[in-house]
Amino acid sequence: MPEARMEAxxxxxxxxxxxxxxxxxxxxxxxxxxxxxHMHAVSEIMGAYPEKEWVPKAPTLRRKMSLMAKVQDEIGHxxxxxxxxxxxxxxxxxxxxxxxxxxITGRIKFHNVFHMEAPxxxxxxxxxxxxxxxxxxxxxxxxxxxxxxxxxxxxxICAEESFHMQHGESIILSLAEGESWQREMLQDxxxxxxxxxxxxxxxxxxxxxxxxxxxxxxxxRTNEELRQKFLTRYVPRIRSIGLEIPDSAIRFDEDAGLWRxxxxxxxxxxxxxxxxxxxxxQERVALRRMAHQDQAWVREALVRARTAAAI
Amino acid sequence: xxxxxxxxxxxxxxxxxxxxxxxxxLFLGHRDSxxxxxxxxxxxxxxxxxxAQDEVxxxxxxxxxxEASGFGQADALAFDRAATERRHxxxxxxxxxxxxHTVLRHYVYDAWDAVxxxxxxxxxxxxxxxxxxxxxREEHYHHLHMEKWVVDLGRAGGEAAAxxxxxxxxxxxxxxxxxxxxxxxxxxxxxxxxxxPLAELRRAFVARMAPTLTKAGLPVQDVEAILLAHPREGxxxxxxxxxxxxxxxxxxxxxxxxxxxx
Numbered sequence: 001m002p003e004a005r006m007e008a009x010x011x012x013x014x015x016x017x018x019x020x021x022x023x024x025x026x027x028x029x030x031x032x033x034x035x036x037x038h039m040h041a042v043s044e045i046m047g048a049y050p051e052k053e054w055v056p057k058a059p060t061l062r063r064k065m066s067l068m069a070k071v072q073d074e075i076g077h078x079x080x081x082x083x084x085x086x087x088x089x090x091x092x093x094x095x096x097x098x099x100x101x102x103x104i105t106g107r108i109k110f111h112n113v114f115h116m117e118a119p120x121x122x123x124x125x126x127x128x129x130x131x132x133x134x135x136x137x138x139x140x141x142x143x144x145x146x147x148x149x150x151x152x153x154x155x156x157i158c159a160e161e162s163f164h165m166q167h168g169e170s171i172i173l174s175l176a177e178g179e180s181w182q183r184e185m186l187q188d189x190x191x192x193x194x195x196x197x198x199x200x201x202x203x204x205x206x207x208x209x210x211x212x213x214x215x216x217x218x219x220x221r222t223n224e225e226l227r228q229k230f231l232t233r234y235v236p237r238i239r240s241i242g243l244e245i246p247d248s249a250i251r252f253d254e255d256a257g258l259w260r261x262x263x264x265x266x267x268x269x270x271x272x273x274x275x276x277x278x279x280x281x282q283e284r285v286a287l288r289r290m291a292h293q294d295q296a297w298v299r300e301a302l303v304r305a306r307t308a309a310a311i
Numbered sequence: 312x313x314x315x316x317x318x319x320x321x322x323x324x325x326x327x328x329x330x331x332x333x334x335x336x337l338f339l340g341h342r343d344s345x346x347x348x349x350x351x352x353x354x355x356x357x358x359x360x361x362x363a364q365d366e367v368x369x370x371x372x373x374x375x376x377x378e379a380s381g382f383g384q385a386d387a388l389a390f391d392r393a394a395t396e397r398r399h400x401x402x403x404x405x406x407x408x409x410x411x412h413t414v415l416r417h418y419v420y421d422a423w424d425a426v427x428x429x430x431x432x433x434x435x436x437x438x439x440x441x442x443x444x445x446x447x448r449e450e451h452y453h454h455l456h457m458e459k460w461v462v463d464l465g466r467a468g469g470e471a472a473a474x475x476x477x478x479x480x481x482x483x484x485x486x487x488x489x490x491x492x493x494x495x496x497x498x499x500x501x502x503x504x505x506x507x508p509l510a511e512l513r514r515a516f517v518a519r520m521a522p523t524l525t526k527a528g529l530p531v532q533d534v535e536a537i538l539l540a541h542p543r544e545g546x547x548x549x550x551x552x553x554x555x556x557x558x559x560x561x562x563x564x565x566x567x568x569x570x571x572x573x
Binding site: 045048049052054055056057058059060061062063064065068069071072075076078079082121171174177178179181182287290291295297298299300301302304305306308309 | 337341344345347348349350351352353354356357360361363364367368370371374385386389390410462463464466467468469470471474561562563564565566568569571572573
């Protein structure tokens with residue numbers, strides 16, 4: 001009785017039980033999770049590129065080591081998440097190579113923030129401080145996810161992201177306390193990233209997919225709740241270091257208990273993500289192609305070496 | 312013949328050696344870091360990034376040692392010295408080639424570094440010996456990792472073996488200067504900082520690589536021949552500085568904006 005199985009599954013989830021990779025799950029649940037985790041994995045990997053550009057230019061030995069460690073963590077998160085996605089994709093007949101090919105063919109999207117330019121050292125700081133800060137908020141909201149393998153991986157990811165946030169904050173504080181031209185560089189970077197970060201949390205409307213994910217207890221908070229949490233946490237911090245938030249409408253509405261802000265251009269940013277038309281989208285997809293397709297010979301060599309060793 | 316560590320710290324030859332080791336580790340670590348996000352597999356990306364961090368951390372150790380010898384502040388030594396003042400072996404600053412070139416360069420560097428560190432670990436300088444012993448533990452894993460890559464690419468045959476062979480040919484002329492010192496190694500032995508003479512280190516270098524190169528189908532006798540042809544008994548010639556200049560121009564992309572705290 002498929003309906004009885006579905007009811008039993010939903011009852012399990014409602015009781016707060018966790019689903020493991022080999023448990024039975026509805027197709028809809030599998031597909032929603034796979035899309036979420038696949039995009040998360042790919043975003044971690046694509047998220048390495050804007051910061052990677054700054055590793056060779058990091059201005060001190062300590063900054064160089066810490067930025068390198070951070071980029072390594074992001075790729076590592078991508079790897080952990082790909083493993084989770086691979087297990088979900090296996091019954092659908094899809095493997096790791098195909099999951100990575102999807103980035104190059106544009107079948108899978110990655111977060112809007114990673115389509116952006118990072119033209120100065122201050123951008124590397126803002127990414128660590130605010131983009132990772134935003135990511136911590138969206139990811140900790142998933143820690144209680146009904147799918148146990150994802151929740152386990154997220155626990156480690158969130159712990160590492162909090163180091164990233166501190167790494168970003170340390171870069172930011174040096175710039176904020178530095179020369180006037182360093183502060184200007186920092187304010188310019190904030191101006192460049194603000195709207196993208198507001199968009200990062202997604203539109204305030206609860207889409208059908210978001211509603212289903214809440215029913216399945218994959219996620220429990222709305223986009224708007226998460227954006228509000230980010231504003232509550234970061235608006236005072238940004239102001240406390242003497243930076244100005246590039247939105248004249250930003251204010252806390254005491255009566256409603258909500259932050260008011262200028263809405264990002266939902267349409268424009270959605271196009272960037274959907275069609276890979278951001279200022280750096282194509283360049284970064286090309287880097288991924290270089291890593292993945294141009295080095296297919298290396299992966300093939302490993303398979304041949306294994307065969308040769310077995311003979 | 313070992314003297315006390317603090318006396319060695321005052322000797323300019325020893326400071327020069329610290330700068331050499333710092334420059335080599337920094338340049339190679341910098342080249343490694345250019346692979347971030349571009350390695351053939353995400354797993355390798357993570358592994359290679361670890362090694363890049365190790366190299367830069369080792370560089371920081373050597374520069375701090377030079378700083379302790381009164382050569383200047385470690386970051387300034389790492390970033391602000393001109394290409395013409397660098398003491399590295401040319402191999403460390405070469406621009407990245409393909410993956411075969413990358414792993415083979417790393418392999419030969421790690422093999423030499425392991426031999427050199429083992430000699431420094433027996434050094435009369437307490438700080439030197441301590442640092443070298445710690446690095447040896449990390450280099451052990453680098454060596455295992457790179458050895459596997461070299462052997463796998465060689466054994467795979469076809470395109471991979473051809474690329475590995477091309478990388479070998481390209482790297483060979485840089486080996487005599489790699490297996491040498493920016494200061495006269497005899498002076499380092501006299502000062503007690505280096506526990507063994509260069510000729511012995513070179514023999515250990517070849518012996519260490521021989522089984523791996525052979526398994527990978529690469530001619531170890533070519534390495535022996537080129538080392539013999541260029542003994543580099545005194546201080547090796549200064550590396551031509553075009554590669555280092557290009558690398559430093561990138562590395563100073565932020566720092567060159569102005570005097571500031573970063």
